[in-house]
Amino acid sequence: QEKHDEQVQFAAYKQFCDDTATEKKRDIAEEEDQIEVLKADIEKDTATAAKLTKQIAQHDEDIAVWKGDQKAATNVRELEKADYDAMHKDYSESIEALNGAIAVLKKQAYDRPQASLMQVSALNSLALIPDSVKRTIDAFLQADPAESLGVTAPEAHGYEFQSQGVIEMLEKLLDKFITERTDLEKKEMNSKHAYDMLMQDLTAQIQQSTQDREDKAKAKAKALQAKANEKGDLQDTADLRKSDQAYLDDLTATCEQKATDFASRQELRAEELEAISKAIDIISSSSVKGSAEKHLPTLVQRGSALAMLRADMHSTAQARVAEYLSKQARSLDSKVLSALAVRASADPFEKVKKMIKDLI
Helix, strand or coil: CHHHHHHHHHHHHHHHHHHHHHHHHHHHHHHHHHHHHHHHHHHHHHHHHHHHHHHHHHHHHHHHHHHHHHHHHHHHHHHHHHHHHHHHHHHHHHHHHHHHHHHHHHCCCCCCEHHHHHHHHHHHHCCCCCHHHHHHHHHHHHCCHHHHCCCCCCCCECCCCCCHHHHHHHHHHHHHHHHHHHHHHHHHHHHHHHHHHHHHHHHHHHHHHHHHHHHHHHHHHHHHHHHHHHHHHHHHHHHHHHHHHHHHHHHHHHHHHHHHHHHHHHHHHHHHHHHHHHHHHHHCCHHHHHHHHHHCHHHCCCHHHHHHHHHHHHHHHHHHHHHHHHHHHHHHCCHHHHHHHHHHHHCCHHHHHHHHHHHC
8 A cells, every 4th residue: 555655646746747847948948049039139239239330430420521521611712702802892993993084084075174183093003903004094194284294283274185095995994894893793692602502511411410320329329228138138047047957957856866766665665565475475384284284183182282382383483474574674674574573573473464464
C-alpha cells in the first residue's frame, strides 16, 4: 500500500515538474525572442539617431551659408544703393542746372544782363559735364566782350545774342542725362527687385530648413528616448530570462533528484517485499510443517509436552526468519526489514506472522 501511495504521489509531482518545466521553457523562449526584437530595435534607433544627427548638421550648415549669403547680398545691395543715390543726385543736379542754363540763354536772347550768364558758368563745376562741353562753355563766355573785360557792374549789357549753338549742345546733353538717369532708375529698380527676390528665396530656404531641422531634432529625441526605453526593457527581460532559467535549472535538478530517489525507494520496496515474501516462505516452509507432522502423532496424548513441542517448532522458525530479515536489512540498508527482524526475534510467533502479512 505504501508503495502504491508513493507511486500516486510521485506521479502527481512528476506532472507538476513536467507542466512547470514546459511553462518555463515557453516563457524563456518568448523572452529570448523579445530580447532579439529589442536588440534589433535598439540598433535601428541608434542608426536613425546617427542619420538624423548628420542631417541636422547639414541643415545647420545650409542655414549658416544662406544667412551668410543674405548678409553678403545686403552689403552689396547697400553699396549699390549708395552708388545709385549718389549718381542719381548728380544726374538730378546736372539736369536741373542744364534746364536753368538753357532757360537763361533762351531768355532775352538779344538783351540780357551779363550777371545772368553765371548760371551757364556754373555748369563747369558739375562732375557729369564732359570736358568738351566745359571747354565750349569757356569759349562761349570768353567770346563775350564784357566778360573778357571783367565787367561785373549790374548795369553792363552783353553783346548781341550768338549762343544758339551752345543752347543746342546743352539741350542734347540734357536729353542724354535724362535718358541716362531713366536708365539708372530702371537699373536700380531691377537691382532692388533681384535683391528682394534673392532675399525672399533665401528666407524661404532658411525657414524650410529650420522647420526640417526642428522636425528632425524632435525625431532624433524620440529615437533616443525609444532607445533608452528599449535598453531598460532589454535589461528587465534579460534579468527575467536569467531568473526563469535559474528556476528551470533548479526545478530540473530537483525533479531529477526526486525521480532518482523515487526509483531507489521503489527498488528498495520491491526488494523488501521479496525479502518479506521469503520470510513468509520460511515460516510456511515444508520443513516446519514436516516437523509438526512427525512429532505430533506421538505426542497427542501428552498435553503439556505437545504445547512445548509446538513452541519449540515456532521458536526455530521465528529465529530463522529473524536471522534472514536481519541479514537482508543489512544488505539492503532497510530500516523496515531491520525493525521487522527485531520484532520477529522478540514478539510471539503468531504476532510475527500477522505483522509480516500486514506489511505486504
